[in-house]
Structures are given as C-alpha cells and as structure tokens.
Amino acid sequence: GKVTNIRPCGKKSVIDDCVAFKPELEVELQDLFDKIVKILPSRNISKNIKLENLGPGWYVLDMDNSDDFEFLLELKNLLCSNNENKYNFEKWCGEVYWKMVQFHPSYNYDDFVVGIEAKTKDEQVIFEKVWRTLGEMSRKALAGIIFKDEFLKTLESIKKNPSDKELRKRLKDLCEKAKEEWKRTSKEKRINKIKDAPPFALIIDEINRANLPAVLGELIYALEYRGEEIDIMYGEKLIIPPNLYIIGTMNTADRSAGRIDYAIRRRFTFYPMHAEINRADDYGQPLMEAVNKFIEMNISPEYDPEDIKIGHTYFMGESADEIAYKFLYQVVPLLYEYIQDGLIRAEREEGKGYKVKLKFPLNKGNTREEVYYIRGGQLYKEAEPKKHITLSEMKEFLKKLEIGEGTYSNKGEENADSKQEKPEESQQPEK
Secondary structure, rough: OOOOOHHHHOOOOOOOOOEHHHHHEOOOOHHHHHHHHHHOHOOOOOOEEEEEEOOOOEEEOOOOOOHHHHHHHHHHHHEEOOOOOOOOOOEEEEOEEEEEEEOOEEEEEEEEOEEEEEEEEEOOOEEEEEEEEHHHHHHHHHHHHHHHHHHHHHHHHHHOOOHHHHHHHHHHHHHHHHHHHHHHHHHHHHHHHHHHOOEEEEEEEEEOOHHHHHHHHOOHHHHHHHOOOOOHHOOEEEEOOOOEEEEOOOOOOOOOOOOOOHHHHHHOOOOOOOHHHHOOOOOHHHHHHHHHHHHHHHEEOOHHHHOOOHHHHHHHHHHOOOOOHHHHHHHHHHHHHHHEEEEEOOEEEOEEEEEEEEEOOOOOOEEEEEEEEEEOOEEEEEOOOEEEHHHHHHHHHHHHOOOOOOOOOOOOOOOOOOOOOOOOOOOOOOO
16 A cells, blocks of 8 residues: 555644654554554454555554544554553543553552642742542543533544643533532432443553552542542542443462452452463464463462463464464463462473473364473473474474474374373372
8 A cells, every 4th residue: 555645744644544653663563553453353444554654763554444544543642652651541432431551569549549740830839739540530421421412522622632722621620510510410310311421431451460459548438439429638529420430450360469458359340351262373272272281280279270371362473483482482481480489380300390291182182292391481392301492393383283283393203193192180299
C-alpha cells in the first residue's frame, strides 16, 4: 500500500484515511503493528493496513477500509510521543468508557484516588487537590447516570477537540453537579437511571503487585456499598456508582507480589484463567504440554500445579524461530528459578546441573522422552552436557516435533513409530 492524499496538517494530523504520528523510539514498528493486529482478531482488522515511513522519524498508518479508522486512532495514541504513560490511557470505545492502569509496589492512595499537586500561580506555589484514576472514573460514571445525554455529547465533543478547555470545564461541572443531584434522587429513580446508564470499566493490571490496603484505604467500604457517599482523605467525599466495573488481573505465580487480604477479597469475585494448550501455536503446543507435564509430575507438595504452570503466551509465535527463542531464553530460565526456589523438584548431578525429563507428544498418540540438564539458566542435552543447546538447534527440533518426528538428527535416532511408553511415576528426589 502506498500512502495517498497526504496533506500537511501538523504533528497530530489526521490525513484523510491515514493517521500520521511520530513514535518515541525508532523501533521495528511494522513488526509491532503486525503483532497488534494479530492479537486483536475480534476487531476484524483489514489485512490491507500498512505502516509507512514518511521520512525523519514520521510514520503513517494507511488503510483501504474506513471501518479500521477508530483502531488506527487508538494505535496512534499508544505510539505517539506525547503519550506520557503507555499503561495509563482512557478511551470512549463504542458503548464502554474505560481506562487502564498498572499497579506496582510504589503505587499509593495519592496515585489512585485523590492527591495533592503543587502548582504555581502568580509566581506563588499553591497546593491543589486532584482527583486521580479511581476518583475521576467514579465521578464520570456518576455523571453518566444522572446526565447521560449531555455527558455523552460532551464526551464526544472532547474526543473531536481534546485541547478545548471549555469542553473539559463543562465535563468537570457535570461531575460536580451529578453528586448533588444523586443525593436528591429517590432510590426508585436511581434504579431506573442505572439501567439506562453507560457502563464504565477500570482495568487494573497486576492488581496484587501493590499494597492494596494502603492504595484503597477506606474505599473497601465504598466498594461494598455502591452508590453511598463516603468521607475520604483531604476532606473530600466520594461515591462509587454501580455502573463502574473494576476489573483486576493478577498472576498467582508471581511470588514477588503481595497476597490479597480477606477484607478486600470479599469485595471482588474471582474468575480463574488457566493455561490453555489450544491457544498455543503449532510449534509451541508440544513444548507446552511437555513442560507443564514435567511441572505437574515434579511439583513440591505445598504448591498447586495450576498456580505455577507456564501459560500459553510463552508458546505463541509466528514461527519456529520465535517459539525457540521464547523457550530457551524465557521458559528455561523460569524453570531454573522454579527449581532454585523449591517450587518444583529435580535431581542435581555434579558438574551437569538439574536433570529434566520432558516427554513430547508425537504422531498417533506416541511420545518421545528427551533428557536435559538445566545449569545457570541454560539448557544442555544429556549427550553433550558441556555444550548448551543453540537457537538453531532448538528451531530444527521444533520443526521435527511439528511433523511428529521429534529428533535432533536422523543418525541412529528412534523415530515416531516407536511404541508409546506408559507414563512413569514421578521420581522426585528427597529435599
């Protein structure tokens, strides 16, 4: 695709059916873009979208299908140089207004609910209260209930003119009025308004990596009693309305993360999402099955296999090269950490490392067992314990696994027609 109908409209220009932008870093943007398109199949993105280089650091996204225009705008916003935090963005996406943040150990109440910000006015330093992520989302969600039509109209106008200060002041005024109007509204009228209100979603990535009691504070009460006004820090009051959905994601295998205490746990429902082998790619499926079977057979009794099985994202890729790279430089070091930390048990042989037996599925229900050693986060073959497996060797092995052969070479190797062995009982060395 060639870029057509280009008009010089400035840095943030939208050029007919194209979006021009300048990224923060000079990276392989076409590869990044292709991956983003691949992982968002639900959007039915046109295969004709191209990423073109306009010259000194500028790029343009070109398309043949105008239905892709909203997606391109969103992608441009994520890559644009004036985007301060790629994990902190918000959009009006169809029928749902949503925002995403990522928690980390230094995240606190002032970052999430309401905080104090230093500003200068007439050469004097002043301190102002500023609504943060949850506070701002709650106020907007409440305005969406009370003043739905006016709120959505204002929101759409801001989307078209994001730098218009008057529009943003109008939105702020709506949020202030909504709280007072909500308190005057009867319970019956509230129920009717809520049914017709637009949904809001706050997505918290890595929710268990922060100190949740310190981040949420008195909001654990507000989460349980939706629609009730509560007193919060700095003399403010806050209402978390029923149309605001708070969705947290967490990884149970992350041992550096804190646990969620029972008081906070009562405010959430939990939906487990386990590793699914069907989501892995063709080259990755036999690897994923073999690795997770090894974990299951050698796990320490105090752990649940489902909590530490390696997920399918490690085994997804566009080629054998990508899967081999992920396996050698992500999965193998992770297995090494699991063994070092006592999550799984493996026999250690002097000068060789930890012994790992992986059974790979082949054709017609057959399996092939390979014995490896893991030492220093690298993988070694049993026959060559002094030479670690290279990327090219792993790639060739994956290709043979994919066609059901599963050998490193054809010389004297047993092929997939060998009879299937019965699964052996796990031989776990004593601690």
